[in-house]
Amino acid sequence: MNSSWKLLTVRGIAIRIHITFPLILVFAAMTYGQMGGASGALFGIVSVLLLFVLVTLHELGHSFAALHYGIPVRQIVLLPIGGLAQLERMPEKPQQELVVAAAGPAVNVVLAMVMGLVAWLLNIPVLGGIQDFSLTFRALFSFLLLYNIILALFNLLPAFPLDGGRMLRALLALRLKHEQATAVAVNIGRVVAMLMGLWAIWNGAIFMALIALFIFVAGTQELAAIRWQGRMRRSGYGHMVREVFSPVVGVLGPYDSLRQALAERMRGWQSDFPVAEDGHYIGFVTEDGLLRAANLYGPDALIYAAISSEVRPVSLQTDLLDVISQMARLRVWALPVVEYGRLLGMITYRQIQEFIHATPGFPPEDTRRIVRA
Ligand SMILES: [Zn+2]
Numbered sequence: 001m002n003s004s005w006k007l008l009t010v011r012g013i014a015i016r017i018h019i020t021f022p023l024i025l026v027f028a029a030m031t032y033g034q035m036g037g038a039s040g041a042l043f044g045i046v047s048v049l050l051l052f053v054l055v056t057l058h059e060l061g062h063s064f065a066a067l068h069y070g071i072p073v074r075q076i077v078l079l080p081i082g083g084l085a086q087l088e089r090m091p092e093k094p095q096q097e098l099v100v101a102a103a104g105p106a107v108n109v110v111l112a113m114v115m116g117l118v119a120w121l122l123n124i125p126v127l128g129g130i131q132d133f134s135l136t137f138r139a140l141f142s143f144l145l146l147y148n149i150i151l152a153l154f155n156l157l158p159a160f161p162l163d164g165g166r167m168l169r170a171l172l173a174l175r176l177k178h179e180q181a182t183a184v185a186v187n188i189g190r191v192v193a194m195l196m197g198l199w200a201i202w203n204g205a206i207f208m209a210l211i212a213l214f215i216f217v218a219g220t221q222e223l224a225a226i227r228w229q230g231r232m233r234r235s236g237y238g239h240m241v242r243e244v245f246s247p248v249v250g251v252l253g254p255y256d257s258l259r260q261a262l263a264e265r266m267r268g269w270q271s272d273f274p275v276a277e278d279g280h281y282i283g284f285v286t287e288d289g290l291l292r293a294a295n296l297y298g299p300d301a302l303i304y305a306a307i308s309s310e311v312r313p314v315s316l317q318t319d320l321l322d323v324i325s326q327m328a329r330l331r332v333w334a335l336p337v338v339e340y341g342r343l344l345g346m347i348t349y350r351q352i353q354e355f356i357h358a359t360p361g362f363p364p365e366d367t368r369r370i371v372r373a
Helices: 022-068 094-122 137-155 163-173 178-202 206-234 258-267 287-297 320-330 349-358 364-372
Strands: 004-010 013-018 073-079 082-087 273-277 280-285 334-339 342-348
Touching (some): 013 022, 022 073, 022 082, 094 137, 206 320, 258 273, 258 287, 273 342, 280 334, 320 334, 342 349
Antiparallel strands (some): 073 082, 273 280, 334 342
16 A cells, blocks of 8 residues: 555456566666657656556556456565466465466467567668657557567576476476475576676676576575475474464554654564554554655655555464565565454464474475575
């Protein structure tokens, strides 16, 4: 509710724009403005908006494939570095993952073929048109055609968690165990990301360097999360939130300001906070959300501005495995524990880690591997 705006809904899937999205428009206006003045800046903005139509279609490709397998799609979020279709869960069968991952780039391949045919029929130069930064049909058309090809090729790079990397993982998972397949795909992805990063730094392409860094970090995080899940499953964990959560936590009230929340944060005990009134759960504020809201609305805004739209509370009976997968998916380190609308406390990644370490029979050498991952 605070970190993104809803644009429209397609087949029950909300398409949202992240608050950082306008950055890419500013970036495009500046980049093309340098080359073509005011009309170049305008070209930059319009072409990037159209580019994100392509990105949305790509994400809808993934989403429709997921829906086909009965996997609900929560939303599509458009970020400056691209789009993200958030599936309720990942397909477990390798064949399904392969299809869901391939469906996104397939949309761009089909669009590129259709647009290529149109370009050929109308005699539009594909690469030549890019030199021209005026707002003409031809310039925009060749720009979009080129970007369709780039989007397809880029996403097909075997760099987990890009689509190509996911396809690779799915193919490997036909032969290997899920976790092993992920490890191989992530390692290949890290090498690709490093090569991409080096190339980007060498050529001064900052945006590309950021994307390479993102691929490296995201792949590493997903591998770590999957390894944890594997460990927990193997250790026979059917453990629930009630065994781990802490009932004593700092709670914010609905009329608290972001400044008060930041002051609580600075005291250092807690970085994420449930919001409640008279014990009734209202929402959850993550550290990330708090800092972002404070930047955007200033410290005097009410805490509502920072409440996460994505965090779902867990109950006492929720399996720790589900807790960890929600944490990994949302990249949060704590979740509120709520039962019948009443806030009971909070569960953190740290507590789960400590709980597992305290459980006898957990091999210590495994732990070291997790830390390195
Ligand atoms: Zn994709």
